[in-house]
Amino acid sequence: MKKNEKGTKLYINPYIFFAFSFLITLIFYSLNYSDLNERLGMKIYLFLIVAIGINLFFYCISKRRWGKFTNVRSYADSRYPARKYLYGSIFFLFLGLLEVIYSGGFPILGQVGYKDYGVPTLHVILVCCDSFFILNIVKRSLKTKSEILKRKQIFSGTIAVLPLVFGLSRGTLVILLIGMAMMYFSSKTKSMPFKISVLISALILLGIYVFGIVGNYRMNHDYGNKESVEKSTLILSIGKANQKFQDSRIPKPFFWTLIYDTSPLSNFRENTNLVNIKSSDITGERFLEYTVVNFMPDVVSKRVYPTYTSDFKPWQITQEFTAASCWTIPYLMLGWYGVCGFLIFELVFPFIYLELIRRLAFQYFDIAIALLSTMYILMPFSNFFSFSALSLQLLLPFLCALFERRSPKEIEYPKK
Known part of the structure; x- marks a missing residue:
């Protein structure tokens, strides 16, 4: 049993993903493949190293407590007949088709721009609930021994993902894929075999390449460019890929991931260089706005603060790359005090949230920690505490547990 628990603890923890993600960003930044990525400066560099180190420390003190909860089997398969998943998938597909009709076409077919797609308010609810529903299907399929039932669940999941594909939102799909990967890791009770590690690494590289191909397709459509999607002329030009990258053997669609990963840090550096927050700017009213804007869904x-997006609009290295990392808005509102405050919140939040999940919605612990880990691995790009399509999903385990009203005897808790 100890061996199994040790294997489980290794995979799912928001702190290790936060540290890993920022470490990868720093490594990519140091490759110096884009002229947009100027030197960070000692203050930013040291802060990020400290933030990575503290998150690694929190990972060490939390993995024993959370590791044993990430492989929870809740309820027998018979309580979740496949037709319920199918009905739910059809319902979400129906809502997705309503959005297509409302928007006048499919972004994936070039009939409408992806920024103009979707029914206001409904789109956020659809993306949030459908993504959470898909994660539940993934959980059940990973824990189901019956091959017939597993195939039915995969079929339902394929239908449920269609409304997300219709919108051609790479961000939404990437978030979902990361969440699904987290669910897979949380289901493993043994250390991962070497062959599986190689296969997953190959799939990640393939996913990064496809991400670039889709980016080329969408950018070619937006700019009226007729070149092949395998070429990356536009993104190489806009991202100011230098000769070092041009001469490398790296497939050019990979530049999408490289510039997307490093440009938020460049934007943060740009704002620290151009904006100086004075002590007189830090008031009680500003602190309240800082708290709501950074730690509540948008x-x-x-x-509550309808003008904050214009009041605290970040400077950008170029208008095409708008992501500003999780640190920029806190800096623009309270300076380095805001940045340090965000770091403290990021460190404390998982302990509070997962303790509430353990007490009130234990059967969803694995999904909850998968969602939290997804948020933390994406923090180099933006503040996902405020990104409603993901942060609102953190509430759904509580709502589902409330409406299920299952007996605690139906939940298989991990052995002590």
């Missing part, structure tokens, strides 16, 4: 903060 569907809430945009209604």
Whole structure:
């Protein structure tokens, strides 16, 4: 049993993914493949090293407590007949088709721009609930021994993902794929075999390449460029790929991931260079706005503070790359005090949230920690505490547990 638990603890933990993600970003940044990526400066560099180190420390003190909860088997398969998943998938597909009709076409077919796609408010709810529903299907298929039932669940999951594909939102699909990968890792009770590690690494590389191909397709459509999607002329030009990258043997579609990963850090550096927050700017009212804007879903903060996006609009290295990492808005609001405050919140939040999950929605612990880990691995790009399509999913385990009203006897808790 100890061997199994040790294997489980290794895979799912938001702190290790936060540290790993920022470490990869720093490595990519140091490759110096884009002229947009100027030197970070000692203050930013040291802060990121400290943030990575503290998150690694929190990982070490939390993995024993959370590791044993990430492989929870809740309820017998018979309580979840395949037809319920199918009905749910058809319902989400119906909502997706309503969005297509409302928008006047499919972004994936070039009939409408992806920025103009979707029914206001409904789109956020659809993306949020459908993504959570798909993660539940993934959980059940990973824990189902019956091959027939597993195939039915995969079929339902394929239908459920179609509304997300219709919108051609790479961000939404990447978030979902990361969440699915987290669910897979959380289901493993043994150390991963070497062959599986190689296969997963190959799939990640393939996914990165496809991400670039889709980016080329969408950019070619937006700019009226007729070249092959395998070429990356536009992104290499806009991202100012230098000769070092041009001469490398790296497939050019990979530049999409490289520039997307490093440009938010460049934007953060740009804002620290151009904006100086004075002590007189830090007031109680500003601190309250800082708290709501950074730690509440944006569907809430945009209604409480409707002008904050213009009041604290980040400087950008170029208008095409708008992501500004999780640190920029906190900096623009409270300076380095805001950046340090965000780091403290990021460190404390998982302990509070997962303790509530353990007490109130234990059967969803694996999904909850998968969602949290997905948020943390994406923090180099933006503040995902405020990104409603992902952060609102953190509430769904509580809602589902509330409406299920299952007996605690139906949940198989891990042995002590």
